[in-house]
Each structure stands twice: as structure tokens, then as C-alpha cells.
Amino acid sequence: MTNKDLADLIFPNITKTIEDYEKMYPKRKLDEGACVTRFAPSPTGYMHLGGFFQALIDFNIAKSSNGIFYLRNEDTDQKREVDKAVELIMETLKHYDIIPDEYEYKGEIVGEYGPYIQSERKEIYHTFIKHLIEIGRAYPCFCTKDEINEMRSTQEERKMRPGYYGRFARCNNMSVDEAIKRIKNNEPYVIRFRSNGDFENKIIFNDLVKGRLHLNENDIDDVIMKSDNLLPTYHFAHVVDDYLMHTTHVVRGEEWLPSVTKHIQMFEAFGFEPPKYIHTPLIVKKDGGSIRKISKRKDPEASMSYYDELGYPTLAVIESLMTIINSNYEIWHTENPDKTFLDFKFNPEKMSSSGALYDLDKLDNISKDIISKMSAKELFEKSYEWAKKYSESLTSIIEKDKKYYTSILNIEREKVKPRKDIAKYYDIENLIWYMYDDIYFNKDLEYEWQKITDKEEIKKILKTYISKYYNVESQESWFDKVKKLADELGYASNMKEYKNNPELFKGNVADIATVLRVALTSKSNTPDLYEIMNLFGKERVENRYNKLIEKF
Numbered sequence: 001m002t003n004k005d006l007a008d009l010i011f012p013n014i015t016k017t018i019e020d021y022e023k024m025y026p027k028r029k030l031d032e033g034a035c036v037t038r039f040a041p042s043p044t045g046y047m048h049l050g051g052f053f054q055a056l057i058d059f060n061i062a063k064s065s066n067g068i069f070y071l072r073n074e075d076t077d078q079k080r081e082v083d084k085a086v087e088l089i090m091e092t093l094k095h096y097d098i099i100p101d102e103y104e105y106k107g108e109i110v111g112e113y114g115p116y117i118q119s120e121r122k123e124i125y126h127t128f129i130k131h132l133i134e135i136g137r138a139y140p141c142f143c144t145k146d147e148i149n150e151m152r153s154t155q156e157e158r159k160m161r162p163g164y165y166g167r168f169a170r171c172n173n174m175s176v177d178e179a180i181k182r183i184k185n186n187e188p189y190v191i192r193f194r195s196n197g198d199f200e201n202k203i204i205f206n207d208l209v210k211g212r213l214h215l216n217e218n219d220i221d222d223v224i225m226k227s228d229n230l231l232p233t234y235h236f237a238h239v240v241d242d243y244l245m246h247t248t249h250v251v252r253g254e255e256w257l258p259s260v261t262k263h264i265q266m267f268e269a270f271g272f273e274p275p276k277y278i279h280t281p282l283i284v285k286k287d288g289g290s291i292r293k294i295s296k297r298k299d300p301e302a303s304m305s306y307y308d309e310l311g312y313p314t315l316a317v318i319e320s321l322m323t324i325i326n327s328n329y330e331i332w333h334t335e336n337p338d339k340t341f342l343d344f345k346f347n348p349e350k351m352s353s354s355g356a357l358y359d360l361d362k363l364d365n366i367s368k369d370i371i372s373k374m375s376a377k378e379l380f381e382k383s384y385e386w387a388k389k390y391s392e393s394l395t396s397i398i399e400k401d402k403k404y405y406t407s408i409l410n411i412e413r414e415k416v417k418p419r420k421d422i423a424k425y426y427d428i429e430n431l432i433w434y435m436y437d438d439i440y441f442n443k444d445l446e447y448e449w450q451k452i453t454d455k456e457e458i459k460k461i462l463k464t465y466i467s468k469y470y471n472v473e474s475q476e477s478w479f480d481k482v483k484k485l486a487d488e489l490g491y492a493s494n495m496k497e498y499k500n501n502p503e504l505f506k507g508n509v510a511d512i513a514t515v516l517r518v519a520l521t522s523k524s525n526t527p528d529l530y531e532i533m534n535l536f537g538k539e540r541v542e543n544r545y546n547k548l549i550e551k552f
């Protein structure tokens with residue numbers, strides 16, 4: 001009996017050949033230098049920041065080279081729930097406008113190189129495995145779970161490398177006749193790759209991020225097809241899929257680096273050229289004095305849903321990740337303020353090979369900057385959309401009076417130096433609630449008085465203000481009047497004079513302005529007071545001041 005007999009016995013229904021598939025999935029017609037990348041998540045029902053980070057790199061490489069970025073669902077581990085998970089991945093990508101050129105979603109296949117869901121590619125994998133069996137580079141393994149566990153314990157006890165290799169690879173030496181007999185006997189088996197490697201040999205591997213590495217050749221006969229669902233393992237599916245889909249650059253987490261020698265060996269067994277690899281570093285964070293991996297268990301920011309729930313603009317999240325993708329990104333962006341991240345050319349050499357340090361404060365700063373540059377209309381739309389999804393209270397505030405809400409957002413906006421106080425839509429309610437009388441008067445207000453705290457003095461200031469200082473045409477003329485008020489009550493209107501002779505005054509005009517601000521809003525820090533007063537109008541300002549005077 002020959003290997004061919006064995007292959008036919010295992011895959012009696014496989015009639016296609018590798019060449020058939022090569023014809024079905026011909027070389028892509030792309031420009032010279034165009035890159036083909038893929039995002040290949042396992043649908044677990046969780047979208048990790050690290051996965052999105054990789055997708056962003058994939059997207060950037062493909063878009064900046066006029067290439068193709070596709071989505072492949074790696075669902076060969078079918079114990080997990082798949083449908084919802086695929087939806088989460090696709091919806092997240094869409095939310096960020098990282099739209100794959102090719103994908104399979106809700107029954108629709110876009111692209112000529114599908115199916116893009118691994119569980120639908122069984123026949124393809126079987127064809128490739130059949131070929132390996134025929135050429136003697138794969139074989140059935142009948143070792144039971146117990147036998148494998150026993151092998152592991154022996155290796156542990158003797159402090160040996162773990163794995164199915166050398167004399168531990170028992171079924172490697174089984175004759176074809178025996179294998180056929182046992183299969184006919186209905187004994188369960190998996191298919192293993194026959195490595196032929198020597199662990200003592202060093203091979204040179206070039207990773208685009210990690211550089212030139214000397215790695216031990218693989219000698220482990222890994223499982224490539226599982227016995228229960230007859231689906232391939234990751235290692236094998238990666239080789240077949242990235243070959244047939246013509247991936248030029250594989251961007252994946254560095255946890256796969258130790259397996260790369262297996263993959264290269266499999267590519268070689270088929271006579272295929274392996275793709276280029278970009279093994280991305282872990283995303284890490286500062287935690288007290290140390291730096292550690294961002295973890296799904298401990299850190300809410302590990303999940304992409306975190307950013308959506310808090311209402312970060314998508315661009316802020318992307319920009320913050322770009323700064324840790326390439327160390328030169330920030331400088332580039334400062335020099336090219338009108339360009340987008342898509343104009344930036346990703347350079348793997350500018351990526352940290354040890355760990356990408358993600359910083360939420362930095363995200364906040366980037367985000368404040370982006371939100372400050374939005375028009376009031378744009379911010380209205382984005383924050384309203386967010387509120388409808390995540391905040392009933394902000395929704396009801398907005399829906400009371402959309403025009404008024406937009407006017408609030410417009411304070412110190414659409415200017416050369418706009419106000420930068422909003423990092424995320426979630427912050428808005430806390431920054432504007434006092435602009436609404438119904439909320440304001442139903443709250444236990446905590447007045448943030450500063451230097452002037454005496455109630456009689458405050459009353460005097462407010463009464464004087466009410467009696468004299470309305471009807472102002474401009475910010476300048478208004479502030480002139482506040483200065484006059486300061487003079488009248490014995491406060492310095494001129495800061496220089498005040499600094500030279502503080503003992504001559506009760507205080508200065510800034511103290512007066514603070515009283516006017518706190519009495520109107522309860523807060524010591526607000527956007528421009530004149531603009532708030534203008535928005536309120538005389539009656540509401542007067543009403544708030546009078547109510548406070550009464551209360552005192």
C-alpha cells in the first residue's frame with residue numbers, strides 16, 4: 001500500500017487538486033508594490049484593543065499601497081459561539097470606518113477569494129492535507145489523549161522540551177499498511193504534519209518588526225487536522241489561506257512568533273513562498289511604578305466597547321493608536337496637520353519591538369483637540385447620536401431644546417483657539433447641566449466661592465451688577481463695565497496697580513468676575529462668562545442672582 005492509498009482512504013471524496021484551487025484563486029491583479037493584508041480574528045465575542053491595533057496596521061499598509069485589506073474569520077475552534085462574535089468584529093470595523101475590501105458577513109460574500117470563514121473552507125483544507133499525505137509530509141496519528149498526557153508528563157519530569165517530536169512522535173514511523181488497517185478499524189485519529197526538521201539547526205528568519213532572528217528549526221509534528229470536526233488547526237489554516245488569498249504581509253500578535261518556524265516549514269513542504277511577517281508587540285500600560293500588559297480581565301480599556309460607551313470620537317482612538325504604532329507618527333502629524341492617518345506610511349522599523357505603551361491621558365488630550373475643532377453642528381450630531389445609544393439623561397437634555405443645546409456647545413468654539421474641555425461625549429452632561437434652569441434649581445448646589453466668601457459682600461456685588469450693568473454690546477464693553485463695578489466697590493480694576501499696592505484694595509476685578517461666575521453657575525471654572533450671560537439673557541441672569549440673594 002502507498003501514501004496515495006492512505007490519502008484516498010482518508011479523503012475519498014476529495015477530487016480537486018491544489019492546482020485546481022490555484023486556478024480558482026489566481027494571482028491578484030494589483031499594481032507593483034501593492035500589499036495584501038488581512039485581519040484574521042478568532043470570533044470569541046470580544047473585540048480586544050490589540051486586535052483593533054493590528055487591523056489598523058493592516059488597513060494602513062493596504063490602503064497606502066493601493067492594495068487589499070480583507071477580513072477572515074478564523075472559527076476553526078467551533079466550541080465558541082460564532083454569529084454574534086462575527087457581528088461584533090464587523091460592526092466595530094465599520095464604526096471606525098476600517099472597511100475591509102473583502103469579507104463575508106450575514107450570508108453575503110464580497111470578494112473573489114472566499115469563503116472568508118474558515119469553517120466553510122473544509123474541502124480546501126482537505127485537498128491540501130491530502131496532498132501532504134501523498135507526498136509523505138503528513139500522517140494519521142492514533143495516540144490517545146492519555147498517551148499524549150503521559151508523554152507530556154515524561155517530558156516534564158525529565159525537563160525535556162514539550163511536544164510530539166523525535167522518539168515521542170510514535171505514529172511517525174507507523175507503516176502505511178498499519179495506518180490503513182487502523183483507520184478501517186474505525187480507530188479515531190488526527191492528522192499530523194511530518195516535520196523532518198532538526199531542532200539543533202538554526203534558521204534565519206526576518207521579521208519586519210523584530211529584525212533578523214536566528215531560530216531553532218522546528219522538529220515538532222503538529223496536529224494539522226482535528227479528529228472531532230475535521231477542521232484544520234490555526235497553523236495549517238494560516239498557511240493554506242494566506243497562500244490562496246495571496247496575503248503579502250501577515251500582521252499578527254507576537255505570541256505567534258514561536259510558531260513561525262512551523263509555518264515556514266509548511267510553506268516549504270508545499271513549495272510556496274511564505275508571506276512577510278509583522279509580529280506586533282503587546283500593548284502595555286503604566287500601572288503604578290511598573291509597566292504591564294493591558295489585560296482583558298483587569299482593564300476595561302482592553303475592550304473596544306469601552307471607547308464607544310464613553311463616546312470617544314473614532315478618530316481620537318485611531319490617532320492615539322497610530323502614535324504607538326509608529327514612533328514618528330506624532331511628528332509627521334504635526335508637520336502635516338491637514339492629512340489623515342491614511343496618508344501616513346506605516347514603517348515596521350518604527351514600531352517598538354518590546355511593548356507598545358498605551359496611555360489613556362494621551363487619548364484624552366488627542367480627543368479634546370479633535371472635539372475642540374468640531375463645529376457646534378457636528379458636535380451636536382455626534383453627541384446626540386451617542387446619547388441615544390448610551391445616555392438617557394443627556395438625550396432628554398438635548399431633546400428639551402436642540403437649538404439651545406447647540407448654542408451651549410458653540411461657546412468658545414469655531415475659533416482659532418477653541419476651548420478644549422470635552423474629551424468624550426460622556427463628559428458633556430457634567431460640563432453643561434448648570435445651563436439648564438430646571439436641573440440647576442433642583443440640585444443641592446455647592447457654590448465654589450474663591451476669594452470672596454462673605455455673603456453680604458457677595459450680595460452687594462450682585463445687587464450692584466443687577467442694578468447697573470446690563471445691555472452690553474460686546475465682550476469688551478461688558479468687561480469695561482465689570483471694571484467700573486470693581487472700582488465702585490473698592491476693588492482694583494487695573495491688575496498692575498493692584499500688584500503694586502494690594503493693600504489699597506479689597507481685591508481685584510478678577511475676584512469680582514469670579515463672584516459673578518459662581519453666583520450664576522455655582523462653578524468656579526466655566527467657559528467664557530460673557531458668552532454664558534449672553535446665552536441666558538438678562539432675565540435668567542437676574543433670576544439666578546435674585547434667588548441667591550434671597551437665599552442668603
Ligand code: GLU
Pocket residue numbers: 039040041042074238250251252253256
Ligand atoms: N486567529 C488568530 C488569532 O486570533 C489570528 C492570528 C493571525 O492573524 O494570523 O490570534
